[in-house]
Structure formats: structure tokens, C-alpha cells
Amino acid sequence: MTQYFDAVVIGAGFSGIYMTYKLRKEGFSVKTFEKAAGVGGVWNVARYPGARCDSDSFYYNFMFSEDLYKKWSWSKRFAGQDEILSYLNFAADELDVKKYMQFNTEVKSAVWVEEHAVWHITTGNGEEFTATYLISGVGCLSTSSIPNFKGIENFQGESYHTGEWPNTTVDFRDKRVGVIGTGSSGVQSIPVIAESAKEVYVFQRTPQYSVPARNRSFTKEEVDQFKDEFHSARSVMLTSPSGLPIPKPTKSVVETPEEERNEILEMAWEKGGMILNNAFNDITTDEKSNELISEFLRNKIRANINKPEVAAHLLPYYYYATKRPILDTNYHDTYNQEHVMLVNLQQEPIEGITTNGIQTKEQEYPLDIIIFATGYDAMTGTLLKIDIRGREGLSLRNKWKSGKKVETYLGLGLAGFPNFFMITGPQSPSVLTNVPTAIEQHVEWISDCLKYMRDHHVKTIEPTEGAEREWSMKCQEIADNTLFTKTASWYTGSNIDGKSQDFLIYLGGLDNYRQICNEVSQQDYRGYAFEFNKIEA
Structure with a gap:
């Protein structure tokens, strides 16, 4: 019926x-x-x-x-x-x-x-x-979306997509793990996986900009303050372009004097979250303004990575914020760990998935687990x-x-x-x-x-x-x-x-x-x- x-x-x-x-x-x-x-x-x-x-x-x-x-x-x-x-x-x-x-x-x-x-x-x-x-x-x-990799059905290890994760614990201890993709889910998951995995291979097609989340626990006083500010926060959220209680930016990147601009950027970097994205009004409309922000972020990457040759592969060159803005926790620092390896797919693209791992143009990477952080x-x-x-x-x-x-x-x-x-x-x-x-x-x-x-x-x-x-x-x-x-x-x-x-x-x-x-x-x-x-x- x-x-x-x-x-x-x-x-x-x-x-x-x-x-x-x-x-x-x-x-x-x-x-x-x-x-x-x-x-x-x-x-x-x-x-x-x-x-x-x-x-x-x-x-x-x-x-x-x-x-x-x-x-x-x-x-x-x-x-x-x-x-x-x-x-x-x-x-x-x-x-x-x-x-x-x-x-x-x-x-x-x-x-x-x-x-x-x-x-x-x-x-x-x-x-x-x-x-x-x-x-x-x-x-x-x-x-979820997984590219049509040749031989994907032949892999004998475990494989998961970040968007369809099992409702059980995945154990990375003593495992060789390959992560394909460095969008938001890759950037979030790679540092956590690296904490316990034996080896981590990150297969990167496009290096990403990211801003530190500066995540932390709230105190009771902060929680009470948020609740007390409900009406004022909601009022701004209903009238802001972003739907967040962040006032509409009024300053142009390129028109702001260098010293003042750098102070704003450093403050936004230290506070973390989406503050940097909303600090100026022309980040996604003016090429010169965007390049100033982009170079600021590239310099942060260079400063975080111990090996210049690795840092070079992690530098993005697309217009910042025109892909999904990413917040990270220790993402770039992860590449300073000896058991974390970066594979640049622009230099050695993936040719297929084998029974034992991932085959690129240059070599086969034996893996126990493959994580598809390949988006939606x-x-x-x-x-x-x-x-x-x-x-x-x-x-x-x-x-x-x-x-x-x-x-x-x-x-x-x-x-x-x-x-x-x-x-x-x-x-x-x-x-x-x-x-x-x-x-x-x-x-x-x-x-x-x-x-x-x-x-x-x-x-x-x-x-x-x-x-x-x-x-x-x-x-x-x-x-x-x-x-x-x-x-x-x-x-x-x-x-x-x-x-x-x-x-x-x-x-x-x-x-x-x-x-x-x-x-x-x-x-x-x-x-x-x-x-x-x-x-x-």
C-alpha cells in the first residue's frame, strides 16, 4: 500500500x-x-x-x-x-x-x-x-569519488575512502599506509595516521595551502561566555557574507601598507581558523592581493619543513582560497618525520593499483592499507x-x-x-x-x-x-x-x-x-x- x-x-x-x-x-x-x-x-x-x-x-x-x-x-x-x-x-x-x-x-x-x-x-x-x-x-x-585506477580491484590489503569510513577502529600500527589525495580529508587524516603507522606514503597531485586550526579545549568560562553572547553572535551571523560572526572585511590586501598587512596576517595566523580568509575583502578578486597572501603562506610552509627539497614539492601555486580553504593541525610538520614520505604525482603519476600496493611511473610502493582521500x-x-x-x-x-x-x-x-x-x-x-x-x-x-x-x-x-x-x-x-x-x-x-x-x-x-x-x-x-x-x- x-x-x-x-x-x-x-x-x-x-x-x-x-x-x-x-x-x-x-x-x-x-x-x-x-x-x-x-x-x-x-x-x-x-x-x-x-x-x-x-x-x-x-x-x-x-x-x-x-x-x-x-x-x-x-x-x-x-x-x-x-x-x-x-x-x-x-x-x-x-x-x-x-x-x-x-x-x-x-x-x-x-x-x-x-x-x-x-x-x-x-x-x-x-x-x-x-x-x-x-x-x-x-x-x-x-x-564519495574514487578515480578509476587500473587494477584497483586487485589490491590484497585494506582500503578505505575517507568519506565512507567504517564504524570500527582501523588499526595503523606497524602498517605501511598510502594516502592518495591532499584535500581537506587528507590534510586532516595524514598527521593522525602518522602517529602510529610504520610508514606513510602521501601521494600528492596538487600541494595545498592550509592555515593552522589552533584547536584547543574550551574552559567553562569560555563556554558560558559563548552562551551569553548568543543574541549578539546570531545578529552578526544573519548579516555577514560568511554566515559566521565575523564582520565584513573592509581592507584591501594590496592597498594596505606592508607593515600593517603583515601584522594582520601574523595575527590571523596565530589565531588560526577562518580568520585569515576573512581578513581582507579582495583575496579572491584581485590577483596581486591573492599573490601576497599566497606567498605569505608559502613562506610558512618553507619555514616548517626541515628539508628544502621536500618543501619545494609542498608549495602550492594556484590562487589561494579558490579551492576549499583547509585548516590543519601539524600537517606540514608531519613531513619532517623520517617515516613519512611524499610522492609527487606530477613527476611520477600513478599507473595503477597492484596486489601489493601502488605502482607509479617510477616504482611500486608496497602497502598494507590504501586510503582514498580523493573527495566527492x-x-x-x-x-x-x-x-x-x-x-x-x-x-x-x-x-x-x-x-x-x-x-x-x-x-x-x-x-x-x-x-x-x-x-x-x-x-x-x-x-x-x-x-x-x-x-x-x-x-x-x-x-x-x-x-x-x-x-x-x-x-x-x-x-x-x-x-x-x-x-x-x-x-x-x-x-x-x-x-x-x-x-x-x-x-x-x-x-x-x-x-x-x-x-x-x-x-x-x-x-x-x-x-x-x-x-x-x-x-x-x-x-x-x-x-x-x-x-x-
Whole structure:
């Protein structure tokens, strides 16, 4: 028997938890599906060593409820995966939403049924559901990606992807470990793995900039202060481009006198975290400004590495901050340890995986464990795993197929897909903000939209093709005036073979984006087309 709900939500991370709560609070029936065994989203599966958030903990949480905020106390400045997962379970229990969620359930397809104006949803368990509204909370980084290495199936040792880590302890003691990839998960995990492994081989394609996290435990006095400052912090978060309580920067790197600039940079370096990224207003828009910051960071790497020949391989030369900014704990220092070896894949690329390890152009590296820190099919990958079909059978895979520009309206909706909403979808601020802040804004906007539809007898809501095209062009225009589009990264999809090279993040800032979304709703959902229910006399 097919069960009906007002709304089906896909995913039970930050997005799914809050969306489920808001819908229930507003009187909608809801069913939330999660393929993992519990809440947490990416934090339920990315359990790799050293995994932690890169926003300060007291702002990497829900801020819509002062009561909820003050009931939880973070132990460290940057919380680890286990503590974040505990927090999300705490929040789901406090909000009493787990009873509306079905775990160990993957949504396989969602098809719009025109005749009844509902979504027909099928799960991997063979269950069928219908819903008036379909809401994606699948996240931007939830589909792991491993390059198609020749012979990967032949390796006789253990292998893991950082984004799909087992819920058991992986023992590195007396093991030869190879780590492929030096993005955020590689940078976080390599120092921890090196603490116990016999040998560590880091296979690096692109050297990375990183800033020290300066992670530490909080004192009780600090925890109390964070809680006392809830209102002032939230006020700044709601009006800042980053969604963090960091004021909008006003200084230009290149226009700031050298002595003052160096003082600011050194202070930001010592404080750690995302302070350096938000110290100036032209780091990602002016090449000269970016180079000054980049050289500052390269000098820090040179100073950290004992061997100049190793340091030379660790120096990045792309535009700083146009790949995901990385916070590290002793990452570059790790290369001073004798049992940690760097393999430069630009000089000796990987030719394949063997039964015993990794074969490069130069030699074979015998390994007991291979860690694939090779990232995700970001932004669109998880949505495209689901067979989503809108009006007249239009599939999302065809709408976004390789070679076609990905277009959305506000990163929230899609032309041809009625009553379908995306939380932190492509062309919203998403991963270049404090994501929980972005999620709250989306959830609240969607909830208000559904209430508007109910109150005004709106049967379907759907972006027009013109509004979708105009928004996508606006996003691209902003991006083209920055340095982001000049760097190959997962922001552009360049890490996935055959994927269209689209920059799918709105770069105008969460503050401006919030204002645009508010204007759309205040103008009776400008850019959307409505169908109304027939009201009987």
C-alpha cells in the first residue's frame, strides 16, 4: 500500500533534522528518509581519523533556538566528527523528529505524477510513497569519488575512502599506509595516521595551502561566555557574507601598507581558523592581493619543513582560497618525520593499483592499507544518483547532463520540477558559507513557501525557465569576476571525469542572498509559476 505524506524529505543531516522539525511544527505530515543507520548526514559516514568541522564549534550548530543552543556545550574550538554526530543526535532528540524518519533507506526514484500533482517515491527497499512536496536535504558533499585506477580491484590489503569510513577502529600500527589525495580529508587524516603507522606514503597531485586550526579545549568560562553572547553572535551571523560572526572585511590586501598587512596576517595566523580568509575583502578578486597572501603562506610552509627539497614539492601555486580553504593541525610538520614520505604525482603519476600496493611511473610502493582521500562528486552528484523525473518525464540527469549548463532558480528550485525544493542546492551560497547558517535560511524559506501555498490554495509552484536562466547567468557573472573560475577544483567539478565544468556556488554572500530570497517571497514569489486548486463554491 502506497503511503501519502504532505512532504518527503531526503537526508537526515542538519538539513533533514531542521526541515522535518519545521514542517511538523507548521502542521504538515512528513516522512524523512536516510540511507545511513541514523541521523548525521555526512558526519555519520566521514569518520576518518582527524575529521572535524572547520567553522568554530559554537557557530557550527543550529541557531534558530536559544534554548537548544544553550543546552549543548562544545568541548573544543573545532569539534571532531564524533562530537558533531553526538550533537546532531542530541538535536534530533530534543526536537523529537526521529519518529518521522526512516533510516537504512535509500530513495531510488522520485517521479512527478501530473494527474494527481504528487511525487511518487520509491525506496531501495521497494516501498512506495506519495507526497505533494519533495525536499532534498542530501548535502553538497555526500557522494564519495574514487578515480578509476587500473587494477584497483586487485589490491590484497585494506582500503578505505575517507568519506565512507567504517564504524570500527582501523588499526595503523606497524602498517605501511598510502594516502592518495591532499584535500581537506587528507590534510586532516595524514598527521593522525602518522602517529602510529610504520610508514606513510602521501601521494600528492596538487600541494595545498592550509592555515593552522589552533584547536584547543574550551574552559567553562569560555563556554558560558559563548552562551551569553548568543543574541549578539546570531545578529552578526544573519548579516555577514560568511554566515559566521565575523564582520565584513573592509581592507584591501594590496592597498594596505606592508607593515600593517603583515601584522594582520601574523595575527590571523596565530589565531588560526577562518580568520585569515576573512581578513581582507579582495583575496579572491584581485590577483596581486591573492599573490601576497599566497606567498605569505608559502613562506610558512618553507619555514616548517626541515628539508628544502621536500618543501619545494609542498608549495602550492594556484590562487589561494579558490579551492576549499583547509585548516590543519601539524600537517606540514608531519613531513619532517623520517617515516613519512611524499610522492609527487606530477613527476611520477600513478599507473595503477597492484596486489601489493601502488605502482607509479617510477616504482611500486608496497602497502598494507590504501586510503582514498580523493573527495566527492560535489554539488550535483548525490542528486543525480536519484532518478528524479519532473513534468513530461523530464529527468534531472538529462536536464543536467554533461555538456549542458546546470541551471537552478536560487539554488532552491528547478523549472520542470513542480513542488521540488533543494536545501543548499547548486547556485546557492552553500559550501562557501557556514553551512548550518545557510541551511537554516533555506529551511525557513521553504517552510514559509509551503505555508503560503496552503493559505493561498496553491496547487503547484515551479520556477519559470526565464527566472532560472537569469539567476544562473547572475551566478556565473559574479563568479567570472573572481579568481574562483581560474582554478580547477571540486567547486567546478574538475575532479570528476566527464563532468561539466560549472561553478555552482553563489558568490554574492549569504547576506545578499538572504535579501534576494526575501524579496522573491515578498513579491508573491517572483520568478515562480503557480497552479491553483479549484475551490468549490
